[in-house]
Amino acid sequence: MTKTVVITGAGSGIGRAIANTLAERSWQVVVTDVDGAAAKDVAAALPADSGVRHESAVLNVSSPQDAAAVALDVTDRLGLDAWVSNAGISFMHGFLDAPIARYDQTMDVNLKGVFVCGQAAARAMVRSGTQGAIVNTASMAGKQGRVPFLADYVASKFGVIGLTQAMAYELGEHGITVNCVCPGYVETPMQSRELEWEAQLRGSTPDGIRAMMIRDTPLQRLERPEDVARSVAFLLSEDARFITGEALAVNGGAYMD
Template sequence: MTAPNTSLRTAVVTGAGSGIGRAIATTLAERGWRVVVTDIDGEGAAQTAAGLTGGGERGHEYLRFDVTDGEAAVALADDVADRLGLDAWINNAGVSAMQRFVDVSPEQYDRSLEINLKAVFFCGQAAARAMIRTGRQGSIVNTASMAAKQGRVPFLADYVASKFGVLGLTQAMAFELAEHRITVNCVCPGFVATPMQSRELDWEAALSESTPEQVRQSWIDATPLGRLQTPEDVARAVAFLVSDDAGFITGEALSVNGGAYMD
């Protein structure tokens, strides 16, 4: 097998067909990374990849990828590690659904934990194994949430549970993978303007007997920097965590929320 090209660092980004994932892929590409764009929405992944700059001779890649498919995660991590060299894996894919705690169904709870936590565990495991096998001292970044640090979030009990789990998992991964010089951190966004947020505006408005406009303003009012967060705000933080500048940072949960939650 041909040894992977080590002159260009390669990152896999999950959930990169839109929103925060697309911004992460775009920012990494702008900073000289080759990006493997993945999403369960294959068309969205293709659109993201088509808009990326750089990528070296081989260019950027994309594929439809279901993060809940553990065997596919292993195959993807091994393939990238062997062909390109796996330097970073960003577990960004996630879901949310708003409902009062007493009304959350077992199906909704299972879906939240399956995608937001279990997939992060096994995708991270696949990435770590591939990095260790190929001797790569890489980085793993998990997308958590401001809701990973506080339960005072309305109508998102199952989401909160999953994201608290991501924060703890990040620390456990960082501790065990440190001997392999693999850093593991997470980012904790706040009120990010994405398609997911647009749905949450409608859900929270209905559950709180308000309007989407009033909910949106309440989110801005809760953010000291006085605006909703952009996907690029998160992407720049992720780019830092996979950079050499963050080489001695591991096990951290970086709040990127304009001061909406401070710890």
């Protein structure tokens, strides 16, 4: 029987890789993003088994109304088996110069978005009696504060890990597992922007920052979105049905805990 998953922030980067990996493993995927055109393009390009039709939807993850509408619609029409809260943003600035407006934006998407979407998904699963799975995208920056120029991002990702544990504890009685993945230095459009920002802040070059990231990673390469996607696929699989409340490090050894 085909299972259905909703993925947020899946119009590019890690989210797109998660969508593609799960589609390859016979999931029916609902690609969501605040950029509806990007979500539609990703959904159209996904591999599909016979009878499986991938879909897309516009979703502002910080809107409870948007999240509830998507979760209930998917539950009623397709059955909601899993939800991946992946949408995220980042800005780089020194702590002393960080504007509160940027902090608010970061928290709205990275933390409030996980809360809002997780609540909507869990309510839909409980209503339908589905013992589903939720996976949140955190970061190795959610396990250590030693990350320059990203104080608001660090705070948001620490929050995601704590929220994941709280959700797992309360939703366990409904048979719903909740875990998060903690990527490291991932080659995505978001990281490309960060390379430029960090180079300016450090008085270096993007290539210099990239080389530093590789030196910090024992496996000696930058992480690919597919590395994260395969870990998400595991946490959504039957092999992980007795794992909940975990923050899985997927970073090539760049941070070990």
